[in-house]
Amino acid sequence: MENYRIDPSKGMEFGIYTLGDHLANPHTGERISAQERVQQLVRLAQLADQAGLDFFSVGESHQPYFASQAHAVILAAIAQATEKIKIGSSSTIISTSDPVRVYENFATLDLLSGGRAEIVAGRASRVGLFELLGYDLHDYEALFEEKFDLLLQINQEEVVNWSGEFRKPLRNAQVLPRPVEGSLPIWRAVGGTPASAIKAGYAGVPMITAMLGGPASVFKRTIDAYREALTARGFDATQIPVATTGFFYAAETTQEALRDYYPHINEGMKKTNGQGFPKQLFAQAQDHRSIINVGSPQQIIEKILYQHEQFGHQRYLAQLDFGGVPFEKMERNIELIGTEILPAIKKYTKQGGTDA
Amino acid sequence: MRVVGLAGSIVGSKTKTAMSLLWEEMLKAYPDADHELLDLADYKLQFSDGRNYLEYTGDTAYVTQKLMEADILFIGTPIFQASIPGTLKNVFDLLPTQAFRDKVAGIVVTAGSAKHYLVAEQQLKPILSYMKAHIVASYVFVEEKDFLNGNVINDDVHLRLQRLAEDAFDLAEAQLSVREKREAEYDF
Numbered sequence: 001m002e003n004y005r006i007d008p009s010k011g012m013e014f015g016i017y018t019l020g021d022h023l024a025n026p027h028t029g030e031r032i033s034a035q036e037r038v039q040q041l042v043r044l045a046q047l048a049d050q051a052g053l054d055f056f057s058v059g060e061s062h063q064p065y066f067a068s069q070a071h072a073v074i075l076a077a078i079a080q081a082t083e084k085i086k087i088g089s090s091s092t093i094i095s096t097s098d099p100v101r102v103y104e105n106f107a108t109l110d111l112l113s114g115g116r117a118e119i120v121a122g123r124a125s126r127v128g129l130f131e132l133l134g135y136d137l138h139d140y141e142a143l144f145e146e147k148f149d150l151l152l153q154i155n156q157e158e159v160v161n162w163s164g165e166f167r168k169p170l171r172n173a174q175v176l177p178r179p180v181e182g183s184l185p186i187w188r189a190v191g192g193t194p195a196s197a198i199k200a201g202y203a204g205v206p207m208i209t210a211m212l213g214g215p216a217s218v219f220k221r222t223i224d225a226y227r228e229a230l231t232a233r234g235f236d237a238t239q240i241p242v243a244t245t246g247f248f249y250a251a252e253t254t255q256e257a258l259r260d261y262y263p264h265i266n267e268g269m270k271k272t273n274g275q276g277f278p279k280q281l282f283a284q285a286q287d288h289r290s291i292i293n294v295g296s297p298q299q300i301i302e303k304i305l306y307q308h309e310q311f312g313h314q315r316y317l318a319q320l321d322f323g324g325v326p327f328e329k330m331e332r333n334i335e336l337i338g339t340e341i342l343p344a345i346k347k348y349t350k351q352g353g354t355d356a
Numbered sequence: 357m358r359v360v361g362l363a364g365s366i367v368g369s370k371t372k373t374a375m376s377l378l379w380e381e382m383l384k385a386y387p388d389a390d391h392e393l394l395d396l397a398d399y400k401l402q403f404s405d406g407r408n409y410l411e412y413t414g415d416t417a418y419v420t421q422k423l424m425e426a427d428i429l430f431i432g433t434p435i436f437q438a439s440i441p442g443t444l445k446n447v448f449d450l451l452p453t454q455a456f457r458d459k460v461a462g463i464v465v466t467a468g469s470a471k472h473y474l475v476a477e478q479q480l481k482p483i484l485s486y487m488k489a490h491i492v493a494s495y496v497f498v499e500e501k502d503f504l505n506g507n508v509i510n511d512d513v514h515l516r517l518q519r520l521a522e523d524a525f526d527l528a529e530a531q532l533s534v535r536e537k538r539e540a541e542y543d544f
Contacts, residue, residue, distance in 0.1 A: 063411075126408055127407045127411060255543060258544035259543075273410075274410045274452065275424070280538070283542045
């Protein structure tokens with residue numbers, strides 16, 4: 001795990017991820033400016049850092065209702081504004097970028113932040129960026145696989161010799177600067193299905209997987225399939241981390257949490273995905289088996305510990321700012337995480353027993 | 357209630373004739389309905405390439421977004437090679453997997469022969485179910501001998517189309533009230 005800067009003896013890592021969505025607050029109908037939104041992300045990361053969270057990441061999206069097109073630039077501002085928290089992308093769409101440029105950006109981010117930068121590489125769930133950035137959608141899979149491989153090679157080799165289909169060959173190329181410790185943690189973003197997780201397992205890279213709704217035990221199948229694929233290819237599954245992500249919102253009572261957050265999710269999904277989030281599915285967040293971590297702090301603690309028992313994952317990332325959540329509510333969430341949720345999660349997931 | 361009809365073929369006239377008749381009958385009973393009848397022959401749709409429906413442009417964006425906005429859908433289909441036409445299947449392929457969640461779907465089938473009666477039952481309904489539609493159980497099957505010179509001459513088809521419209525509206529209202537009742541119980 002140390003290759004990935006993770007120390008399991010300290011308990012499961014807890015972080016926040018944002019897609020950088022830029023949507024109206026459905027409770028008021030008002031949308032802040034893009035400027036305010038990107039500055040908000042920096043302040044949110046600062047709060048997360050001060051509250052002792054482990055990780056903060058920003059996604060890359062190139063479509064209306066998002067402000068995170070230049071996610072690496074936002075992360076640079078975050079690097080400057082924070083001290084200890086690890087930072088990364090969630091995800092970087094490697095398919096439509098040059099891996100050399102991505103690596104240069106994130107290695108620089110690592111230098112600026114004192115060795116805190118990571119890359120999560122993904123394939124994009126929306127595909128408008130292929131046209132915007134000049135790529136052919138027919139190459140969706142091939143672009144990702146080739147560019148992700150190159151990114152990994154650049155991370156491992158100081159002098160790169162490479163040739164492929166989608167960019168000119170590299171001959172004795174030095175990709176500089178190098179990160180603080182010589183390499184960066186690089187994760188593969190995976191959709192919910194085992195089929196996609198298996199590909200990450202075959203490559204022997206850490207996996208981060210999104211979980212929108214449904215019972216933890218079903219998502220466990222994805223994680224099991226990933227670890228089986230790792231083992232089948234001769235990797236040590238105990239040494240490669242798994243991270244999960246999902247909706248998160250804490251309030252004093254479960255009812256208040258559901259009431260506060262549901263309109264953000266529902267209206268936000270309508271705008272960004274074309275369909276709302278079923279209220280019935282959201283209501284099932286009250287069941288301890290549901291993956292949606294929305295509720296009172298105590299309920300969330302129980303759910304995350306239950307998920308940890310199922311998955312044995314090393315990092316959980318909460319999405320608590322989706323759909324125009326007002327900043328004071330984000331602040332309140334960070335406060336509840338820092339004072340109640342995080343200490344309990346750490347205490348019970350530390351290696352060496354539950355009463356440590 | 358927003359009502360959208362789709363005549364799912366780009367050739368021939370019978371499906372469009374039957375759908376137009378459905379529209380006449382429906383508007384007699386529900387004159388205030390917010391409605392639009394789409395004939396695929398009027399649009400140029402691209403083949404589905406798996407992207408989110410919001411990312412298509414032109415006619416493809418127009419038709420998919422109209423369907424997604426509907427509360428009640430009426431799907432009109434001819435039978436080609438013992439199945440629905442590829443043009444109609446492509447429309448379904450363009451939409452998200454659960455595109456018809458909280459929507460009611462009624463079906464009108466036109467066919468050259470009565471031998472095709474079960475095609476909608478066995479091939480169209482499973483698609484609509486998979487996409488989460490509440491399907492009006494009975495559909496209207498109209499065959500070659502029911503048409504003459506671009507008109508439907510079988511009175512029974514007129515009456516069955518009336519009933520299809522009523523059943524679709526009733527089902528939509530019932531589903532809406534059940535959903536509202538359940539969601540009110542959630543109290544959030």
